[in-house]
Amino acid sequence: MAGPGGAGPGGAGPGEAGPRGAGPRGAGPRGAGPRGAGRPAAVLVTGGAGFIGSHLVERLAGAGHRVRVLDDLSSGREDNLAAVRGDVTLTRGSVLDPGALGAAMEGVGAVFHLAARPSVPESLSDPGGCLETNGRGTLNVLALAAKLGVGRLVYASSSAVYGDLPAPHAEDAGPRPNNPYAAVKLLGEHLAEYHRLSLGLPAVSLRFFNVYGPRQSAGGAGAGVVPIFADRLARGLRPVVFGDGLQTRDFVHVRDAARALALAADYAGALAGGGAASLPAVFNVASGRSHTLLEVLEFLRAGRAPGGPRLEPVFEPARPGDPRISEAAVGLAAGRLGFAAEISLAEGLAELAAPPGGARA
Numbered sequence: 001m002a003g004p005g006g007a008g009p010g011g012a013g014p015g016e017a018g019p020r021g022a023g024p025r026g027a028g029p030r031g032a033g034p035r036g037a038g039r040p041a042a043v044l045v046t047g048g049a050g051f052i053g054s055h056l057v058e059r060l061a062g063a064g065h066r067v068r069v070l071d072d073l074s075s076g077r078e079d080n081l082a083a084v085r086g087d088v089t090l091t092r093g094s095v096l097d098p099g100a101l102g103a104a105m106e107g108v109g110a111v112f113h114l115a116a117r118p119s120v121p122e123s124l125s126d127p128g129g130c131l132e133t134n135g136r137g138t139l140n141v142l143a144l145a146a147k148l149g150v151g152r153l154v155y156a157s158s159s160a161v162y163g164d165l166p167a168p169h170a171e172d173a174g175p176r177p178n179n180p181y182a183a184v185k186l187l188g189e190h191l192a193e194y195h196r197l198s199l200g201l202p203a204v205s206l207r208f209f210n211v212y213g214p215r216q217s218a219g220g221a222g223a224g225v226v227p228i229f230a231d232r233l234a235r236g237l238r239p240v241v242f243g244d245g246l247q248t249r250d251f252v253h254v255r256d257a258a259r260a261l262a263l264a265a266d267y268a269g270a271l272a273g274g275g276a277a278s279l280p281a282v283f284n285v286a287s288g289r290s291h292t293l294l295e296v297l298e299f300l301r302a303g304r305a306p307g308g309p310r311l312e313p314v315f316e317p318a319r320p321g322d323p324r325i326s327e328a329a330v331g332l333a334a335g336r337l338g339f340a341a342e343i344s345l346a347e348g349l350a351e352l353a354a355p356p357g358g359a360r361a
């Protein structure tokens with residue numbers, strides 16, 4: 001179980017590891033995290049009021065970190081941080097605003113950069129806006145972190161960088177971005193590598209596959225398939241499936257994703273110093289198991305209260321550019337970060353679909 005009580009940078013929870021194998025060992029005890037003047041340094045989460053960010057913030061705050069969040073609330077919500085209100089400093093501001101970014105990053109020991117416009121369709125209709133927020137915004141965060149000597153940085157990239165390459169997707173295959181969102185996420189990875197290798201910023205990129213779980217939005221251009229299906233079923237409406245429903249995705253629960261971010265920060269901290277240039281710094285975050293969209297529907301139905309109507313999907317034509325099979329190679333993250341997903345799709349979807357306090361089918 002992840003969530004509050006787990007450990008991120010500065011934590012010492014089980015399973016939080018530094019680099020595995022031959023690698024740098026100069027960053028102190030495993031999981032020791034950023035420290036300053038005898039107490040853990042503050043950490044910054046950009047986009048921390050969003051879906052993944054808010055779960056990470058809960059995890060970090062639960063491990064005793066002083067967490068700052070910089071979020072323009074364009075798709076994130078203050079309510080997402082309700083469980084940690086009082087423990088976390090939320091600044092409403094943009095990574096595109098140097099003043100807001102500078103104030104938020106001053107004195108922090110670690111940065112998690114999740115702020116982005118996370119939508120492929122929106123990137124197609126407004127590629128310049130995507131480049132500005134996801135590209136310029138990432139450059140701003142990296143450049144300032146390098147200037148301030150931040151001890152570790154984790155950047156949220158995406159499996160979208162693999163485009164339509166054949167699965168399973170390994171970090172050293174491709175990439176082949178086929179939309180502006182994917183291209184700019186890849187740009188962010190390259191910028192992170194430049195800052196790591198040339199400017200000494202210990203930076204790691206995580207390629208998230210299909211993250212799902214509580215607080216994921218069912219509306220807006222960036223909405224995921226799981227909340228859309230769950231929302232339709234909850235409202236007694238037939239879910240819409242594009243294509244035959246047999247296309248697969250590699251789903252990873254958001255609490256697992258938050259744990260991966262914390263592990264990546266530990267790894268990044270140990271990348272500082274000489275000898276680390278040849279170590280990998282880009283990792284898939286996924287379960288390594290792919291499921292069809294029809295299976296997702298079945299799992300959601302299984303978690304619902306018995307007695308309701310069986311809502312069969314409505315099939316619409318497949319959307320151009322949607323990959324047929326998405327499945328990650330997860331060996332590198334397991335070997336180097338010590339990360340393996342723990343929450344199965346059946347468990348995660350049953351939790352999502354269950355009526356509050358109610359019985360399951």
Ligand SMILES: NC(=O)c1ccc[n+]([C@@H]2O[C@H](COP(=O)([O-])OP(=O)(O)OC[C@H]3O[C@@H](n4cnc5c(N)ncnc54)[C@H](O)[C@@H]3O)[C@@H](O)[C@H]2O)c1
Pocket residue numbers: 046047048049050051052053070071072073074075076077093094095096113114115116117118133137156157158159207208209210211212222224
């Ligand atoms: N959810 C997934 O399955 C998935 C998959 C791959 C990658 N990612 C990446 O993970 C990160 C988090 O995604 P999410 O699913 O939580 O989306 P989200 O929309 O819930 O989170 C993004 C957050 O960034 C904030 N934001 C946007 N522009 C900003 C700006 N200029 N300055 C400050 N804050 C800004 C939003 O308000 C929001 O809170 C993103 O970088 C996304 O590209 C997510």
